[in-house]
Amino acid sequence: MSDNGNWCLIESDPGVFTELINNMGVSEVQVEELYSLDVDTLRGMEPVHGLIFLFKWQPGAGSSDVQEANTNNDRSNEEVYFAQQIIQNACATQAILSVLLNRAEDIELGETLCNLRSFSVDLPPDMRGLALTNCDQIRDVHNSFARAESFLSDEKRAATAEDDVFHFISYVPVNGRLYELDGLKEGPIDHGATDNWLEDVGSVIQKRMSQYSQSEIRFNLMAVIGDRRKILNEKISTVDADISKLMERLEALRLDDRTESREEAGRVETQIGALNSERAGLEHMVGMENEKFRKYRTENALRKHNFIPFVYQLLRGMSEKGTMQAAIEKAKDAAKRRPSHQESRWQ
Amino acid sequence: MATPLFSQQPQRGGSGLNNRGQGSVPGSLAEFKAGRLFRDGETNWVRPDPRRGYCYIKKEDDGLLRFCWKDRQAGAQVEEELIVFPGDVYLERVQQSSGRVYVLKFKSSSQRVFFWMQEPDADADDELISRVNSVLGEGGEDDMDIYGAAEEEEEEEEDDDDESRLLLHRHTSREAEALSRHNEQLALAQSSDLHVGSLPSAQVGGVPGTNLRRSSQQLPGGDVEPADSGSVAGMGASQLSHLRQLMSNIQVPEGYDSHAADDTRINLADVLTPSNLRAVLEDSRLRSSLFPTLPDNIPRTRQGIDNVIRSPQFQQSLDSLSYLLESGQLAPLVTQLGLDPEAGTSVAAFLEAIEKQLENERTDRDGDNDTLMD
Secondary structure: OOOOOOOOOOOOOHHHHHHHHHHOOOOOEEEEEEOOOOHHHHHOOOOEEEEEEEEEEOOOOOOOOHHHOEEOHHHHHHHOOOOOOOOHHHHHHHHHHHHHHOOOOOOOOHHHHHHHHHHHOOOOHHHHHHHHHOOHHHHHHHHOOOOHHHHOOOOOOOOOOOOOEEEEEEEEEEOOEEEEEEOOOOOOEEEEEOOOHHHHHHHHHHHHHHOOHHHOOOEEEEEEEEOHHHHHHHHHHHHHHHHHHHHHHHHHHHHOOOHHHHHHHHHHHHHHHHHHHHHHHHHHHHHHHHHHHHHHHHHHHHHHOOOHHHHHHHHHHHHHHOOHHHHHHHHHHHHHHOOOOOOOOOO | OOOOOOOOOOOOOOOOOOOOOOOEOOOEEEEEEEEEEEEOOOOOOEEEOOOOEEEEEEEOOOOOEEEEEEEOOOOOOEEEEEEEOOOOEEEEEOOOOOOOEEEEEEOOOOOEEEEEEOOOOHHHHHHHHHHHHHHHHHOOOOOOOHHHHOOOHHHHHOOHHHHHHHHHHHHHHHHHHHHHOOHHHHHHHHHOOEOOOOOOHHHHHOOOOOOHHHHHHHOOOOOOOOOOOOHHHHHHHHHHHHHHHHHOOOOOOOOOEOOOOOOOOOOHHHHOOOOOOHHHHOOHHHHHHHHHHOOOOOOOOHHHHHHHHHOHHHHHHHHHHHHHHHOOOOHHHHHHHOOOHHHHOOHHHHHHHHHHHHHHHHHHHHHHOOOOOO
8 A cells, every 4th residue: 555556535525425436437326424323214215235434544453353254255256346455545436336346236337337347357356456446537537536736745645654544444235145345354254144234234333333432533434325316206206106196086086976985085185185295305305415416516616626826816815905914913823822832942 | 223423524534734743853952944955957056945844963873963854744754864073064154145045064075055044033043053053063062982983993094084985985885786776866965965165146145035947047147156066075975975865764763743833834724714805805806806716616706705715625725725835835836826936935925925926016017107106
C-alpha cells in the first residue's frame, strides 16, 4: 500500500458512492447510510445487495481476529469474488466493487464492471486487487470525486500515522452464505449458512464493533441497495392497478341496489381510500428521493469545484469594501482561541 | 433485533489537515523559522522556495553538530542536513537584499546556503542571529574533540582549511555508490551548492517576492559579479553536499512535531464567514462578479451564493486551501492571480497581497485619470 498509484482520497458519503456507482456504468443501485442495524430498517431497504462497514483503522487493532471465522481461499475463487486491497486510497471504491461483483446475477453491472469481472475472475485475490486498481475507467471515475484542490498538492501519498486511516469491510450474501470481505485479509471470511442474511449480519457486525469499543474508534455503515425510486414507482403501479380493479368493482356494485351491495361498496370505498393514502405516501417518498438526488448533485458539484477563483473574488470584494483588516483581526483572535500550543522556540 | 445507533462522522482519510502543536525539535540547540533560497540554475540569482520551514541546530550522538532545514508541514523529512564544525560557520544578513535574507557561510569553503527569515518579529532578527552564531561558534558548549569523535585522527595534522573536506571526502567515497542512485536528491544537493560571492541587490532584493520570470528579465542588465568559485573549495562543498544527503537519511528524533502553529496563522474559514461577507453579498455588482466562479448547477442568486458559503464542502475547501497556502503549495497558482509568489507563503500573506493588489489597481486607475492623490 505504499504506492497509491494516483488514486485520490474520496469522501465516504452516500451521495459520492451512489454517483460513483452510476458513473461506473451500474444502473439501479444506490448507497444509503445506515444509522441502525435494526432488521426492520434493513428490510425496508430491500433489495439489500451488501453492507459496507467502515471504521477508523488502527494498526494492530482487530488484526488477530481472523481465526474466529474460516478464511477459505479455495472456495473463495469459486464462489466469492474476493480481491485483496492494494492501494489504501482506493479502498472505498474497492469495498463497493466487492459487493457489486458478487451480485452479478442481481445487478446490471454494465460493460466496465462485466469486463473487469470476466478478466479477473480466474485470478488469485492479490492479482484481482491489482487488476482492479489498474482499471483506468474505474480509477478515472474514482478520481473525479477528488476535491479540486487535491490535484494541486502532492497529497497522493500513503496515509501516515498522523492521518485518519479508514478501513472498509464488505458483507455480502453469496449462495446462501454470509461472507465478510476485508481486503487486508488473505481471503473471505465465511460467517456460515444463512436463510436470511439481513437477520444475521447485525450480530456479526455488532461483534466486530465491540472489538473496538475501547479505542474510541469511529464506525459507519453503508448499505448498497436497489434503486429506491424504481422500487417505489413499481409499488405505485401495483397500487394503481389495485385501485382501478376496486374502482371497476365499485362501479358494478353501484349498479346493484341490494343492501349487501351497498355495504360492500362502502367497504370497497374504504379500501380505495386506504390505497390512495398509501399511494400518496409512496409519491411523497419518491419526492424525497428526488430531493435527495438533487442534493447529491449539488454537493458533488461543490466537492469537485475549484473554489480558488470564488475565494479570490470574495476576498477582493472584502478588500474593496474595506472589511479585510477587521476580518483578519477576527480570524487571528479565532486562531488564538483554538487549543493552545506552547511557545518553545528557544530552550 | 434492535441495535444501538453509532455515531456518524465525516470521513476524510489522510488529508493531513490537523494544525496542532507548536513545532520544535527536541534537543535542538537553536531553532528559528525560515525558508530556503536556491541558486537559479548557473546564475548568481537566488530564488525563494516559498515553503515554510524550520532551521535548527542539533548535536547528534556522534558529537557532530548539524545545521538542518525542514518543512514545517506535517510529516516532512529533513531536507537539509549540514554537518558543521564549531567556529567554521556563521549566519550573516545578506546586505544586498532589502528582505530578511540570511546566508550560512563556511570559513573552510565557499559554500553558501541561503535562508529567508519567517519569524514574525523582524526586529528580533539581530538578536536571534547572534544567538544562533553563538551556538555555531561554541558548538553547543561542549569542548569535545569533534574530529577525534569522527575517528579521523590522522587528518588532524592537515591544514585547517582542508581538514573538514578531507574528512568528508573519506566518508563520501565510501558511500558514493549508494548515493549515486539518489539522482534526484543529488540534484537538490547540488542546487544549493553555491559559490556565490556577493549578490547584486537586484538579485535578492526582491526576495522572497521575486519570481523566476521577473528575475530572468532583470538578469541581463543586472550588475552581476562573477561567482567566487575556488576550485578546491568548490569540490569540498560538493563533497559536503554528498555527505549531507547521506546524513539526511538519519531519522528525525521521534516526537518531532513539525506542526507550526504560530500566532499569525489564520484559517480562511475564519475570514470568509457569512457575517464578514455581508457587505460583499449585499452589493449586486460584486455578487455578479462571483457568478462565473460558481459551479454550474448553483442558482445565480444571493441565496445561491449564501448556500455555497454555508455548505460543508466549501468549508472543507477553505480548510484545504488554508493548509495549501500555509505549506506554500499554492505559490505557483497565486502568481496566476497576478500576486507575488510571497502571497503563497501563508494565509495572512495571501490576504495582504490581495489588499495590496487592489490598492495598486486603485493607484493605477487614479494615475490614468490624472487624478493622483497625495
